Amino acid sequence: MMFFKISPFSRPCSARHAFGGLLACGFTLLSLGCGAGPPAEFKFRATTEDLISDAKKSVKATLNDSFGTPNDLVAWERLPVAYGGINGTVESVTDDKSIVVKLDEEAGKIKHGTGVVWLTGGLSGEKSKPSHVAIFQNETSQLQLVNKGESPAAGDRFILGFGEQLQLGRHVYMKNCMHCHGVTGDGAGPTGEFLNPRPRDYRNGQFKFTSTRAGEKANRDDLHRIVAYGIPGTYMPSFLLLGDKETKAVIEYVRWLAIRGEFEKRLTAELSSDYSEKSIADSTAKANTAYAEKQKNKEEAERPPSLNKAIKTANGEFAKFAKEELPAVIEETVDILAQAWTRAEEADSIIVPTVQRVEDTVASRERGRLLYMSDKTKCYTCHGETGRGDGGATEDFWPKPGSTEKYANRGLHDEWGNQLKPRNLTLGQYRGGRRPVDLFRRMYAGIKGTPMPAFGGTALKDEEIWDLVNFVMSLPYSRPPSPAAPGGNMAKLDEKPAH
Numbered sequence: 001m002m003f004f005k006i007s008p009f010s011r012p013c014s015a016r017h018a019f020g021g022l023l024a025c026g027f028t029l030l031s032l033g034c035g036a037g038p039p040a041e042f043k044f045r046a047t048t049e050d051l052i053s054d055a056k057k058s059v060k061a062t063l064n065d066s067f068g069t070p071n072d073l074v075a076w077e078r079l080p081v082a083y084g085g086i087n088g089t090v091e092s093v094t095d096d097k098s099i100v101v102k103l104d105e106e107a108g109k110i111k112h113g114t115g116v117v118w119l120t121g122g123l124s125g126e127k128s129k130p131s132h133v134a135i136f137q138n139e140t141s142q143l144q145l146v147n148k149g150e151s152p153a154a155g156d157r158f159i160l161g162f163g164e165q166l167q168l169g170r171h172v173y174m175k176n177c178m179h180c181h182g183v184t185g186d187g188a189g190p191t192g193e194f195l196n197p198r199p200r201d202y203r204n205g206q207f208k209f210t211s212t213r214a215g216e217k218a219n220r221d222d223l224h225r226i227v228a229y230g231i232p233g234t235y236m237p238s239f240l241l242l243g244d245k246e247t248k249a250v251i252e253y254v255r256w257l258a259i260r261g262e263f264e265k266r267l268t269a270e271l272s273s274d275y276s277e278k279s280i281a282d283s284t285a286k287a288n289t290a291y292a293e294k295q296k297n298k299e300e301a302e303r304p305p306s307l308n309k310a311i312k313t314a315n316g317e318f319a320k321f322a323k324e325e326l327p328a329v330i331e332e333t334v335d336i337l338a339q340a341w342t343r344a345e346e347a348d349s350i351i352v353p354t355v356q357r358v359e360d361t362v363a364s365r366e367r368g369r370l371l372y373m374s375d376k377t378k379c380y381t382c383h384g385e386t387g388r389g390d391g392g393a394t395e396d397f398w399p400k401p402g403s404t405e406k407y408a409n410r411g412l413h414d415e416w417g418n419q420l421k422p423r424n425l426t427l428g429q430y431r432g433g434r435r436p437v438d439l440f441r442r443m444y445a446g447i448k449g450t451p452m453p454a455f456g457g458t459a460l461k462d463e464e465i466w467d468l469v470n471f472v473m474s475l476p477y478s479r480p481p482s483p484a485a486p487g488g489n490m491a492k493l494d495e496k497p498a499h
């Protein structure tokens with residue numbers, strides 16, 4: 001049997017990252033007592049591994065300091081992750097150093113050794129260490145600390161059991177998700193590579209099936225729907241049997257992994273152009289070609305430095321960059337991520353149709369069909385004139401995003417580079433949920449990270465999207481289903497089909 005004991009140790013806020021000089025104020029959530037757990041490590045991106053040595057060291061150190069390792073998690077307070085724990089206030093301190101506290105929520109049994117992180121008062125601050133619970137009595141709200149020398153004052157704020165939710169999330173994840181999604185959340189778990197579609201690689205911070213507007217992150221409810229119900233037609237199973245607490249915890253852990261992954265991605269992207277082995281090799285090769293050209297023309301030219309020398313110089317320049325600019329890059333990156341994930345939870349980010357669902361009539365379906373076949377939407381180019389997901393676009397060679405280079409295979413790809421097919425709409429199987437509002441949102445904001453475009457707000461009015469929803473939902477029931485047939489077999493349906 002395994003058990004996890006959580007004892008958070010606060011890290012001094014003045015801790016400086018190896019090179020970055022970042023003000024990191026996080027807490028290590030140390031898990032003890034689980035014997036020799038599986039050797040779990042976070043992997044780094046290939047683009048990180050390709051950085052020149054000093055830049056690579058710096059990125060890895062920054063990540064390790066800010067997120068820790070799977071067996072030694074760090075809670076970075078800047079991130080909008082519910083790490084868990086119960087906040088409370090000291091009401092009074094009695095003579096024998098027993099403290100009466102008021103907890104913000106009801107607590108279950110609080111075990112001996114549970115960490116107490118001080119948020120305010122004399123025990124808080126830069127150099128503070130967390131205290132630990134000796135005894136907590138629920139009935140009287142009396143708390144005794146292990147070290148009686150530590151005495152807080154009335155009014156001091158604290159968190160009991162800080163990080164418990166993330167720890168539980170890690171535990172649930174390693175047991176249920178890791179074998180597909182990988183320890184790092186890179187979608188490359190031991191069984192992941194055999195699956196089609198591949199398990200999501202969380203490290204782009206991108207999820208496909210959300211209720212949020214185009215460009216916005218997934219919110220907790222979206223992740224809850226995915227974890228609870230799975231993704232029909234894929235290997236992503238339903239985890240309805242997980243308890244409520246476990247489900248909530250694993251969602252925080254997935255968000256945390258996604259933030260970690262995107263943080264690494266953005267940081268590395270910032271450094272790659274100047275400090276990757278590849279970019280330096282490219283510019284050295286270019287300089288050599290230019291040099292050879294000049295020599296051929298008997299022009300005066302200075303021999304460019306060797307690759308080794310160029311890398312050495314770049315490492316030297318990096319030291320300066322790390323000191324003068326990197327801290328600001330890290331700050332900016334964490335700000336962008338914190339804001340994006342926070343914004344996704346706000347009501348404004350959720351797509352709410354401005355008009356009620358248009359009545360599902362033959363006329364509405366026909367309007368939807370015409371839109372489907374129109375140049376305004378071009379639905380048919382992907383989903384096909386038959387609706388079976390076999391449109392002309394699936395025969396083309398498509399360029400990779402942000403480049404003119406094309407994929408080696410015909411057909412569509414998602415931003416992770418996986419080939420994918422437009423959905424066969426005649427089957428009535430929807431990955432992002434089958435309620436009309438789910439389909440509305442799918443068309444409004446597209447399927448994120450895939451070529452399925454967003455039509456809401458710009459290309460189509462909300463009424464038109466409802467017409468398309470009515471049309472798409474009718475496809476599995478029209479025989480033979482064929483958007484291309486004008487008026488077609490659809491007219492034979494009842495005016496108001498029962499739902």
Ligand code: HEC
Nearest residue numbers: 176177180197198199200207208209226231234235236239
């Ligand atoms: C048997 C393999 C498997 C297991 C186990 C598994 N997943 Fe998945 N998961 C997938 C696949 C495959 C997809 C991608 C489906 C797609 O692209 O439509 C996916 C996608 C996801 C997504 C992305 C949803 C989106 O909108 O982009 C989330 C979040 C997710 N899984 C969470 C979890 C969590 C949490 C667990 C464990 C509790 C878990 N998965 C276990 C295979 C798995």
Ligand code: HEC
Nearest residue numbers: 377378379382421422423430431432433442447450451452
């Ligand atoms: C450029 C190609 C493209 C166009 C244009 C396009 N789609 Fe898609 N669509 C896709 C792809 C690809 C998927 C599957 C993405 C995935 O699951 O990863 C998809 C999925 C869907 C789904 C399935 C949603 C779910 O939850 O499973 C629906 C419904 C849909 N499209 C409707 C439409 C409609 C209606 C239009 C026109 C208004 C349209 N699509 C235009 C490519 C396209």
